[in-house]
Amino acid sequence: MEYIKKTFLYLFLFATLCSCSAKKDAVTSRNYHAFTSYFNILFNGEEAFDNGIQAINEGYKDDWFQQLPIEPIVFDDRKIAIPTFKEVAPEARFSLNKKTEVSEEIKNENSFERAEEKAVKAIQKHGMYIDGLERNGQIDDAYLLLGKSRYYSQRFVPAIEALNYVIANYPNASLIAETKIWRAKANIRMGNEELAIEIMNLLLFVKDTLELDFDPEIKEQANTALAMAYIQSDSLHKAKKHLILATRTRKNRDQAARNMFVLGQMYAKENKKDSAAAVFNQLIAFKRAPKKYKIHANLALVKNVSNDSLSNEILERLEQLIDDRENRPYLDQLYYEVAGLYEKKDSVGLAVSYYNKSLQAETQEVQQKSFTYENLGNLYFRNSNYQLANSYYDSVLKVALDTLDLRIRRVKRKSKNLASLVNFEQLVAVNDSIVKIAALSKEGQVTFFQKYIDGLKDADEAAAQLKLNQIAFGGTSNALASSNKGKWYFYNSQSLNYGKTSFQKVWGNRKLEDNWRWSEKASFISKSKDSSVVKAKDVRYDLESYIATIPISKQEIDSLKFQRNQALYELGLIYKEQFKNPQVAILRLERVAGLQPKNELLLPINWHLYQAYTDLGAVVKADFYKNVILTEYSNTVFAKIIKNPGEKATSSIKVNEAANLYKEFYYLYEKRKYREVVASVNEALLKIRADKLLPKFELLKTFAIGKHLDKESYQKALEFVAVNYGNTEEGKKAKEILKQLAK
Incomplete structure (x- = not known):
């Protein structure tokens, strides 16, 4: 009897399974395949997809100093494939009679590839395409998951195919609006923003006319997609309109917070500070917004302060954020903005203090660090501390990641200009x-x-004591210290023996007496390793070695004075001409004037002092140096300029003008505007009288010719430079290139 029951049970199960065939349009089959496709396959696919989205949100690194993209992901435009007829043909990918997508062929599986695999598996195993209709209600979800997964895998053409299949075959599906949004986003990524705008406007228009009530999250997605499309098409006014609409309901907290921040940035870029501040304050008040957006909204408010009272309020708010231990990952940025506020208030000391705190923060970002170094450099530059400013500019260049960035190139130019000054x-x-x-x-x-030697010894003794303390309580002896916590060092025999051994390794055997640190007091057991150290230290304390370095001959001393005087004169010109700082220029020039420089320097020194005092409006001082030039150098060009201020200066002035002109042409050359370089140089050569600079202009023109004309033209231009300026560096360079071309 039991055997008969089991037989009937097996027969019933077999009949049930047969009735659930994907080719039979029965209630049992539809429910079975819908249930199985979701809970056995699609559920895992959607989980994988959500994990992929989470990984993108956590791994994407925003550049908060630039306009944020609406979607936190970067696609490589070079990987976007151009669609072919076979790729877009529906039967090529969606014919359910052929297994065109096989999971074994997916390599380097990640979350989106796994989601795609599950979607394809659900379509292939549980699709019920019967009599021109799909009977399994989960298959449209599978195609949507397939399209979204391909979107994030940067396979936009196949993604659009999957989404079009849903739109064509499931026009009444509940997810049809979401599908159209994803299709629009894929078109935006392919550069078809006009088509995407048309799709989204049609969707919203149909919704309005048919009075369909879309889910608020769908509205957010649609307006966000439209904002993306309008930003890509540079229609920023319309983009702002849809960002405002997208942030009304804020169902998706991450995207809503991002949309608000982007909107605030757009207002700030248009210098609409009040509107930007209003948006950032709304974001700060948005309780469900992720912390990173709230923190950076507070930071962005600093740049959008319209009056001093608001500035004080924001400063107080930032200091409260600094005191909150949960904000430690953002300390570098918080300190940086607080420093900026103090700098605006002319509280230079506090500004420097907070900039240094920003640099010392453990959570330092390289980009943030470069801005902090640059601001410190600018601050010291404005206060005429050029040497310190240059050190900070050098630090910017050391930490900068993108050396081709316009800001970094500007800092590099500043540093280069300051380098000669510092030297x-x-x-x-x-x-x-x-x-x-x-x-x-x-x-x-x-x-x-x-x-000086006594000072060295005192410093060395202090360093020795510090090192001994570190050996006793730090480094490898931490374990000893921690195991005997609460005991005095000299009551701990283990720590004491360790310290004694370490001391002897470093300092050797020494008696307990005054000046024990001196090298002659040492009695090293092992001299092979430490003798060189002792000798090196003896040199530092050797009085005679210092005395021997002092020059004795008048010729050496005069040479040092001459170099110093020349450097002072050059400094005066740099401060006056390059950095437009006549006060410091006057200090350098007047000092060199009082040091009895060579006669060749006296006239230009008086001329530049006359100009510097004139710029400052110091009439009495300017007249003094003017009279010196008119009485002692009455036949010079400078005296003629003073007597006839309407006339242009000759040679020396024109040299400076030509040098600046050459820099402009070289910049054009770097921008690959070669034809413009050739034309500009030809025009300038008719006016330039600075003979020393002519070879430079000719060689630059030659290089530009070589970049956009044929080899023969290039060779002729090189020969012209080599023949006419053969003794110059440019002529020699032209000859070398001609030899290489002849090989």
């Missing part, structure tokens, strides 16, 4: 010191260097 300042300081010491008596020199 001259260092030369003046060094030569001044040497000349000053050389002028001392023998006893004075001994006293000076002995004081």
